[in-house]
Amino acid sequence: MKAVSIESGEASKAIGHGVNRGLSVFDLVLRIVAIVGTLAGAVAMGTAEQTLPFATQLVQFSAQYDDFDSFKLFVIVNAIVCAYLALSLPFSIFHIMRSRAGKSRILLIFLDAIMLVLLTSGASAAAAIVYLAHTGNTSANWFSVCQQYTDFCQRSAGSLIGSFGAMVCLVLLIIFSAVAISRR
Template sequence: METSINISNGKAPLSTSSKAVQQPTRGVKKGIAIGDFIIRLCAMAATMGAAITVGLADQSLPFFTQFLRFQARYKDIPSLVFFMVANAIVTGYLVLSLPFSVICIIRPLAAAPRLLLVIFDAAMAGLTIAAGSASASIIYLAHNGHPNTNWLPFCQQFGDFCQAVSGAVVGSLIAGTLLLFLLILSAFALKRS
């Protein structure tokens, strides 16, 4: 470690080599960037799984005859349509954000890509949590009904459909939590040391 004393202006500041100060910060930020990339992949898998599960959720039950059937599909419930579209949008965003995350790994001290990710991660976290919350309320009504308004529990007849959609909602809320964790990681990475 080198130290030098500057006495030209009458002051004696102590300075250290810039390499010794920069390296620990760079290493920590690179570790945060690698964690960001891994969490981003996990969130992408969760939102993709949620969108695909809801898109494929379909159940038919016979009613008196084989030709007359009751059918449960995500298209019949507007909040599930919003849920599927929102999770598909977030999945697309996460795929498009992977190159920026790689840039943050390669250049851990670059603030511009990290700031861009923070802004869009916040928007996508809000979208994911909003879609998951709206669908969770509908699924709660489907499981329990509402006796004051004479809404019967829907899931007693369409158990497979409700199982699939409930799992997708849990996956989406996990993805929203991961996106919030990404925001915390990015805040630490943007912090000046």
């Protein structure tokens, strides 16, 4: 049997290539999870409405997501981020096949950061309104409305979970893309 010597540089390139491919697969999974989170958040908030059972002939008490500008912003931002993530899936698949691609990873880091900021602003605005709806503000004489509109409040609060989960996914995407670029 003949002994074959492998140079140390050859072995490390093969390991680095496999790690980058693994990061690319994880990138694809995170993008799919973030798509599900933003889509679920937008749909849950967009369909949140409740009408109180007591009403008069002239007045009907109801709450809908479009009664609040922050909730409208939340739905629009989640839809934009969901569309971006869906459009970025081909890049993620491309990175699995060509794990050494650098320029497209840099572009995705930049765009992921923009989407993270956008998603954070929309989710934070909606979270502030949900908090006020649950607790009110006695110094401003704003009363809690969630005692009457329980279904609406639960649905709007639940829609925040998907959005905040997508924010975590975007942070991880940025970190792992930076790691993949640094390993090049």
